[in-house]
Amino acid sequence: xxxxxxxxxxxxxxxxxxxxxxxxxxxxxxxxxxxxxxxxxxxxxxxxxxxxxxxxxxxxxxxxxxxxxxxxxxxxxxxxxxxxxxxxxxxxxxxxxxxxxxxxxxxxxxxxxxxxxxxxxxxxxxxxxxxxxxxxxxxxxxxxxxxxxxxxxxxxxxxxxxxxxxxxxxxxxxxxxxxxxxxxxxxxxxxxxxxxxxxxxxxxxxxxxxxxxxxxxxxxxxxxxxxxxxxxxxxxxxxxxxxxxxxxxxxxxxxxxxxxxxxxxxxxxxxxxxxxxxxxxxxxxxxxxxxxxxxxxxxxxxxxxxxxxxxxxxxxxxxxxxxxxxxxxxxxxxxxxxxxxxxxxxxxxxxxxxxxxxxxxxxxxxxxxxxxxxxxxxxxxxxxxxxxxxxxx
Ligand code: LCS
Numbered sequence: 001x002x003x004x005x006x007x008x009x010x011x012x013x014x015x016x017x018x019x020x021x022x023x024x025x026x027x028x029x030x031x032x033x034x035x036x037x038x039x040x041x042x043x044x045x046x047x048x049x050x051x052x053x054x055x056x057x058x059x060x061x062x063x064x065x066x067x068x069x070x071x072x073x074x075x076x077x078x079x080x081x082x083x084x085x086x087x088x089x090x091x092x093x094x095x096x097x098x099x100x101x102x103x104x105x106x107x108x109x110x111x112x113x114x115x116x117x118x119x120x121x122x123x124x125x126x127x128x129x130x131x132x133x134x135x136x137x138x139x140x141x142x143x144x145x146x147x148x149x150x151x152x153x154x155x156x157x158x159x160x161x162x163x164x165x166x167x168x169x170x171x172x173x174x175x176x177x178x179x180x181x182x183x184x185x186x187x188x189x190x191x192x193x194x195x196x197x198x199x200x201x202x203x204x205x206x207x208x209x210x211x212x213x214x215x216x217x218x219x220x221x222x223x224x225x226x227x228x229x230x231x232x233x234x235x236x237x238x239x240x241x242x243x244x245x246x247x248x249x250x251x252x253x254x255x256x257x258x259x260x261x262x263x264x265x266x267x268x269x270x271x272x273x274x275x276x277x278x279x280x281x282x283x284x285x286x287x288x289x290x291x292x293x294x295x296x297x298x299x300x301x302x303x304x305x306x307x308x309x310x311x312x313x314x315x316x317x318x319x320x321x322x323x324x325x326x327x328x329x330x331x332x333x334x335x336x337x338x339x340x341x342x343x344x345x346x347x348x349x350x351x352x353x354x355x356x357x358x359x360x361x362x363x364x365x366x367x368x369x370x371x372x373x374x375x376x377x378x379x380x381x382x383x384x385x386x387x388x389x390x391x392x393x
Contacts, residue, residue, distance in 0.1 A: 003073060008190065009259050016070030016252070018062065027066045029249045033057050059237055063245040067252050068220070071210070074189040075202055077222035079229045081236050082248060086185065086205025088241030089219030090114050093201060096235040097150055097179050100126035105143050106152040107134040108363035109160040110183065111205075112352035119356075131359065134164040135295060137172060144176050153199075154183040155192075156299075159347040159371040160364040161286040161311050163295035166302060170198035179228075185209070185338070190262050192303045195224050201232070208338030209308075211254040212261050216247050261340060261376055265308035268382060269374040275383055276312050281320065281390050283368070286311040308374040309337060317368035320393045321346060324370065327389035330381055337373035342382055344372050 003015040020028050035054040037043035045051035054060055068080030083089045094117070098104060104118065108131040118129045130143045134153055151173045155164040166182060173180045181201045182194035188209040194202045204210055206218035221236075223229045236242065266289075273287035285292070288299035289306030299306060314320035324344075325333050331342040335351050345351065348367045352360055361367075374382070 008074065011070070011073050012256055012258055015073040016066040016068070018066060027063055027249060027252050030057075030062045030245050032061075032245075057245065058240060058242045061245050061248075063252075064243050064248040067243070067248040070252065070255065071189070071204075071220050072222050075184075075195055075222040076193055077195050077202065078225050079222070081221045081229070081232055082206070082243035082251075083219035083221065083236055084241045084243055084247075085217045086111075086203070086207055086219040087113055087117070088236070088239070089203040089205070089221045090183075091117065092221060092232055092236040092239060092241060093181055093203060094118065094122055094127070095239060096232045097181075098122065098127045101147055102149040103128040103130070103145050103147045104150040104152055105130050105132065105134075105140060105148060105178075107154045107157050107162075107164060108132055108359070109157040109162060109365060110152070110154040111158045111185075112347075112355050114154070114183070115359075116354045131363070133162070133363075134169065135162050137165070137168050140169065140172055144172075144178075148176065148178060150181060151178045152181045152183075154185075155302075156186045156288060156307065156309065158186065159309075159311050159351070159369060161288060161293070161309060162364070163288055163293075163299045163302065165295075165298055166194055166197035166199055174198075186307055186309050187303060188258060188262060188338075190258055191266075191305050191307055195222070197302070200224055200228055206251055207336060209262060210258065210338075211251045212258065212339055213250075213254050214336060214339035214341060216250045218243050218247050218251060262305070262308065264376040265340075265374050266305050268376065268379040269308040269310060270306065271379050272372070272374055272382060272386070273310050275386070276310065279390060281315055281393055283313045283315045310372045310374065311369055312372070313366060313368040313370065314393065316393065317366075318346075318348075321368055321370045323393045324386075324389045327392045328385055329388075330377065330385040331372070331375075337371075339373070340376045342373065342375035342377060344370060347371055 046053040072080040132139045153164050180199045182199045185205045201223045203221040276282050276285045287310045331344050334343045335345045
């Protein structure tokens with residue numbers, strides 16, 4: 001069924017679906033590593049790209065294809081490339097577009113390992129990188145060098161919640177012929193579609209809002225055209241960071257309720273952000289839905305909603321934050337985000353602990369910052385839980 005002219009929610013249910021021989025209502029799991037050729041000529045034609053047949057699951061697989069088509073439609077892109085994890089997507093992108101002597105500019109407060117892998121590993125292969133506050137276009141302009149090849153943006157950023165202006169970044173990148181990449185994990189295509197702002201390549205940790213149920217790890221890349229896709233896919237295949245068919249099925253299943261889940265968690269997040277902002281033990285709150293957020297107006301224009309991620313710092317810094325995290329009961333003390341369950345964690349000692357301390361502090365990831373991923377529980381229960389934990393601080 002052609003779903004291209006259908007609404008977002010209809011796409012979530014029907015896009016990427018194909019007719020199998022039994023008329024299945026859901027996408028079947030093709031749990032096979034390899035596919036039988038009809039004969040030797042057919043096998044050769046598949047390898048030559050002259051036949052649409054499947055070859056081997058690291059290269060392609062009907063269940064994974066289905067997910068890739070579905071997310072490409074949600075992002076208004078050419079085609080998806082599913083990966084074994086969000087970091088698989090990050091490495092596929094770095095590996096496909098950067099070579100020895102190239103330079104990359106990135107948002108400073110990105111997910112810790114996205115930066116650590118560049119600074120600790122790609123630097124060994126002669127790739128240079130500059131991390132800066134991409135909410136300030138002048139800083140980006142000044143950092144561009146003759147060998148700059150990529151502008152990598154995470155918005156909202158993990159965990160500072162800073163919001164970068166995608167349109168502005170694309171305009172700068174076009175002046176200098178740079179590839180633009182956006183990590184859209186915190187929003188999902190329900191809340192933000194970077195390709196619509198002219199970004200070249202968008203990707204996700206699928207582990208988060210897209211899957212939404214804290215039961216698989218995965219990633220997906222969507223490029224705006226065939227040319228970019230054809231540079232990325234061989235890198236994914238040769239890195240061997242393909243998704244597994246069962247994993248793809250789980251994501252397709254989780255995606256069906258993306259809008260419903262995001263609406264509810266976002267509604268809860270708004271209530272909780274206001275509760276935190278008014279709480280006497282809270283020093284500051286960063287949530288794109290609060291007027292106090294530095295990019296509140298931009299977030300309103302660029303995103304279809306402020307999302308379900310909140311950062312805040314308690315008066316009393318880290319010791320106070322630790323007590324809060326140790327005392328919550330309904331909210332889980334765990335990393336990851338974007339699931340139906342509320343999760344609380346401490347970036348400086350957990351998700352961003354492998355980052356250089358000075359760089360971490362310069363990026364706004366203070367020792368007292370607590371990150372909260374708001375789930376879809378009853379909001380009164382989340383607030384009751386936080387209240388009893390705050391009482392012990
Ligand atoms: N990009 C962002 C924005 C992320 O938050 C993560 C994971 C990744 C990429 C990497 O994805 P993964 O390989 O884990 O699927 N973020 C995590 C976090 O904040 N806590 O635990 C994982």
